[in-house]
Amino acid sequence: MRPRRRSQARLLAALTWGGSLLVPALTGCRRDEQAAASSTVAIGVGAIPGAPNYAQVVHGVELAVARLNETAGGPRFRVRLPDSSASSAVQVAQQLRNDPAVIAVVGHPESGSTLEAIPIYADAEHDGANGVVAVSPTSSSPRLSGISPWFFRVAPSDADAAGFTARWVLDSLRARRAAIVYRNDSYGRDWAETFAAGFVRGGGQVLSRNPYLTGIVEWDAYAALLAAEQPDVLLFPGDGADALALRRALRVRGVRVPFVGGDGAEGMKADPEAAGAYYVAFFDERHASSAEAAAFIPAYRGRHGRAPDMFAALSYDAAMVIGRTVAAGARTRAALRLALSRIGNGAPSVDGVAGRIAFEEDHDIKGRTVVVTRIPGVAPLDDEMTVPGAAAPPATRGRR
Structure with a gap:
């Protein structure tokens, strides 16, 4: 899945949701503290604008954010899109990691892009000082199992x-x-x-x-x-x-x-x-029977006029496990990473469209269909x- 060149003019991504204009916060220091102090936190879309399946990832995250704001309690959530000028996984990861409002990222949908982006999300250059969790919806390479404490996925490994x-x-x-x-x-x-x-x-x-x-x-x-x-x-x-x-x-x-x-x-x-x-x-609406599927599938059909595919459904699941964990009290990037690692390892699983979400010790999904x-x-x-x-x-x- 290959990036497409866009204008090099730097644009602030904006998203109209529920009648309000959502604009990402500017980069600054003390990112965890700023994100925790804000009444609104952002879930980033870790995908290259214009690449195959980008739209489906965005659609899944959008519907998850709407669902979280209706049901989760705690902070309000919003979507943070990468700037349209981003033409590589590394550029996307740098933009999202450096935005103090971003509590976590849904992405990348491809294994190759994920492998490129993980060192950026993990802030490997600074030993994780400004790391941000990335939860991939569909990256399935076995090489991703246990690759980083900052990486999780909701699709089975190949x-x-x-x-x-x-x-x-x-x-x-x-x-x-x-x-x-x-x-x-x-x-x-x-x-x-x-x-x-x-x-x-x-x-x-x-x-x-x-x-x-x-x-x-x-x-x-x-x-x-x-x-x-x-x-x-x-x-x-x-x-x-x-x-x-x-x-x-x-x-x-x-x-x-x-x-x-x-x-x-x-x-x-x-x-x-x-x-x-x-x-x-990893998802087929004909086999989806969870409570989240009952909410997500008709909402997706009503909004987009077609059935959701795997990329949309699992992007929704990735955003939901992030949002539910933040709402339960994990209000900083570091706290979220630790809390996600406990889901299925002492902490209750989270309901998703494609089934219950829990993680193995290497942060692979447990028991997915x-x-x-x-x-x-x-x-x-x-x-x-x-x-x-x-x-x-x-x-x-x-x-x-």
């Missing part, structure tokens, strides 16, 4: 999600010969490696693992290779748009193979050409080797 998917492919699709086409970044490589290891352990054979770079790829060449290999299943940890492009190339060559996208491929589900494909998700979903409908040349029904049953997983 070590869980990809490993579960390997077993699901073996047991439900009864596939034994897999091909993998993966986006050549930390997300795609981690997914491919973990899936392959679990698939082989379960008795399967990985025929090939082929990386790709978005925008620099000849999909027909990949389709030709898959036509020659004739796998039982194709795993695709990549973007939704790239998944659709590969499926078109496969159809041109008449290749019939069950297609299983990783969680990054969720965006393909809105396109009719994706009918019949599977994808892995992974759903393998089949996109409804029938597309040309879809293989008939599918699980009956529109969706695979959800599986609740802890850490392996």
